[in-house]
Amino acid sequence: MPEQSFWRTVFTPRWFGLLLLALTLAAVMSVMGVWQLQVYQSKTAAATAKRAEGAPVALHSLFSIDEGLPSKAVGRRVTISGTWGPAADQLFITDRRNGDRDGLWVVTPLMLDGTDSGAVMVVRGWVASTSDPAVIAPAGPVSLSGAVAASEAQDASGDAAKSRVLPSLRIPTIVHMVDYRIYDAFVVQTSIDSGTTPQPAPAVVPPPAPPTDHAGLRNVAYAFQWWIFAAFTLWMWTRMVQDARRPDPNPEPDPDQSPTPDPTPPSEQTNTGTGTTAARATRTETAPTETTPTETTPTETTPTETTSAGTSGA
Numbered sequence: 001m002p003e004q005s006f007w008r009t010v011f012t013p014r015w016f017g018l019l020l021l022a023l024t025l026a027a028v029m030s031v032m033g034v035w036q037l038q039v040y041q042s043k044t045a046a047a048t049a050k051r052a053e054g055a056p057v058a059l060h061s062l063f064s065i066d067e068g069l070p071s072k073a074v075g076r077r078v079t080i081s082g083t084w085g086p087a088a089d090q091l092f093i094t095d096r097r098n099g100d101r102d103g104l105w106v107v108t109p110l111m112l113d114g115t116d117s118g119a120v121m122v123v124r125g126w127v128a129s130t131s132d133p134a135v136i137a138p139a140g141p142v143s144l145s146g147a148v149a150a151s152e153a154q155d156a157s158g159d160a161a162k163s164r165v166l167p168s169l170r171i172p173t174i175v176h177m178v179d180y181r182i183y184d185a186f187v188v189q190t191s192i193d194s195g196t197t198p199q200p201a202p203a204v205v206p207p208p209a210p211p212t213d214h215a216g217l218r219n220v221a222y223a224f225q226w227w228i229f230a231a232f233t234l235w236m237w238t239r240m241v242q243d244a245r246r247p248d249p250n251p252e253p254d255p256d257q258s259p260t261p262d263p264t265p266p267s268e269q270t271n272t273g274t275g276t277t278a279a280r281a282t283r284t285e286t287a288p289t290e291t292t293p294t295e296t297t298p299t300e301t302t303p304t305e306t307t308s309a310g311t312s313g314a
Contacts, residue, residue, distance in 0.1 A: 009245040022237040026230040033226035036219045043216035048075075048209075056145050059187065065118040069150055069185045075210020076148050080187060085109030085119055087137035089178050092165045098126040098203055105169070106135055106202050107186070109178065110142070118181035121174060122146065123188045125202025130165065134200045142195030146187040147207035 093105040154168035
């Protein structure tokens, strides 16, 4: 029996119905995978927003000046208190936008309260140019709130040797431009809690978005499981169709097809069978026999017997 065409097998009622069922199951499983991925995204967004919306904490409670910036501290709202640093140590970061306008960020050091507490670089806000009146460095004690920001990746060491206008916000560059210790992070100022607010002041810079807090990674695994199940369903249907279109090497007899009758009458079949069996039995039981010669004993005739015979004849 030749192998049947794949598409001819598919469009038979049985396999086409199973195809519709397999497609329906695969579609449902795919939707379930997308739903699990959306659950993961919503959990991640909620955890990230929770970090940004938490109550402000002291900067030193997150990490010390001798430690590197931990990822969990990025985007956290913090409070710092101290005295504004030297005006000569103020920096500008170029290529910063405020709406549709290009400008600079103004970065001023804040000497923290306490013995040998070091300083933290504060992004005070945005200005249109270095000649803007709002760039004048403030002085005196201050307490402010802001959000923790990490260094940018771009290296600005070459520009630091020329001026205090840098292309990137980077602590490894700034640490060589001051003669005191600084935290391995920036604080983007959002408000001044106490102290003198300079007038005019730079435009407030929106706090940086906190890094994504990957919550609900289990839902990602569930999503991939659903998609794998969907692919397996379609693969299994294809495999079954391939097996069905191949000819059976050992076909079973059709129970509806009656065998061809023997034209020999039953009586002849019986007699023939019986005669053959009897003949075989006779040949089996018959054995050759030996013939023994018979010995003949001669008899003697007496006279008395002869006389008697003659008398009788008379």
